[in-house]
Amino acid sequence: MDTMHDTADISPDRKTVNREVLAGLPKVLIHDHLAGAPAQTPETLTAQVRDQLTELAADNVVYVELRISPELHTEGGLTLQEVVDCAVAGLDVPRIDARLILTAQRGRLVSEIAELAVRNHGRKVVGFDVAGPEVHSAGTDADAFRKLREAYVPFTMHSGPDGDIDSIAEAVQLGATRLSHAVALVDDFYIDTEGFEGVLPGRVSGWVRDRHLTLEFAPTLEVHLGAAEELGDHPLTLLQQLGFTCTVNTGNRTVAGSLTDQFVALADTFGYGPEEFFDLTVNAVQGAFLTEVERQDLLERVILPAYEAQDFEDDPSS
Ligand SMILES: [Zn+2]
Known part of the structure; x- marks a missing residue:
């Protein structure tokens, strides 16, 4: 199979973006x-799901x-399976x-929800x-994760923003x-004073970077929850510079707004342009719990053509 495209043919002269452009990009x-x-x-x-997806579709x-x-x-009397069906x-x-x-809540029904995911995997699930308070739950829930691994059901875990490097280590293990x-990945960094190589990842963060684990950030939400004082202090750009596989998400849309809102905030705060947004989008595609064929199709049929067709203005005010 061809390797996935990791660059779009975006003219370096056309780098600026405004809200309208960002809203129009496929996300x-x-x-x-x-x-x-x-x-x-x-x-x-069912209506709740449909309404939220309709809003997301309107945001491209x-x-x-x-x-x-x-x-x-x-x-209201629905079984767990009926909830999934609805x-x-x-x-x-x-x-x-x-x-x-x-999503299971830590300490509650983790095994039951994991089994539900195993049973429904492949039919849209x-x-x-796992979300909820950052207690270290490996001991109690290890069996649920073993069943997921044995059934080849991929999983992500909430490892912050109030978690520490140990909660990240646990999720990885x-x-x-x-x-x-x-966000606590940066707590595992150290400064190389001998070789003058600057900031280096430690054992846990080094594994996360070098094995290309996908990092799902929701910077606006994370700032709201106290992970950084303001968006400019968020470690997203540092992690990207060090080679981590970062994506940007809404997380909680009631707090964070739309994905376009997240992109606008990144453009305003960090000066992100088309190349940065393309990179984040490719990472999200690569990290998606889809087959390689489905990811390739999404990228080549939808994402790449839209970026290449977009006439990124030189002047965002024009
Ligand atoms: Zn979440």
Whole structure:
């Protein structure tokens, strides 16, 4: 198979972007939770999923892995399986390819939700996730993660923003191939004073970088949650410079707004232009819980042509 394109033919003279341009670019979102109050009936849950996807499609998100926490929707009498079925029924929204990640809350039903992910893997459920307070749960939930690995169901884990390097290490050792909000990676860095090579990753962060684990950042949300005082202090750019595989996401859209809002914030704060957004988008495609063929198709059929067709203005005010 051909190697995936990692560059778009973007003229270096055309580097600036404005909101309109960013809104028009096809975007890939691999960390977004279903918003709103827990649904009580099958119809409201399906409608909730459909409404959120319709909003995402309007923002030109062309592929999303939407996270739902099944146990939050069982109070109205739905079983965990019925929750999944109702959510799947809401995925059929035009102009967006949507899949589900099932999120378990730490310390609650991790095994049950993991088994639910195993049973539904392949029918729109692409992976598993654990969220909730950053307690180190390897001992209690190790069996659930073993079952996921044995069934080849990929998973990500919330490893921050209030987690430490040990929560990241735990996620890696359990077999997560993606890490959510792993801002504490920088705590594992050290300064090489002897060789004058600058900042270097330690053992855990070095593994994360060198094995290309996908980092799902949601910078606006992470700042909101106290991981950095302001966006300019967020470690995203440092991690990118050091070769980590970074993506940008909304996380919680109630707090963070749209993915276009995230891109605008990065353009305003860090001066990101088309090349940076293309790079982030390629990383999101590569990190998606899809097959290599599906990823290649998404990139070549949707992402690349749109970037190459876009006439990035020299002057964002024009
Ligand atoms: Zn999250």
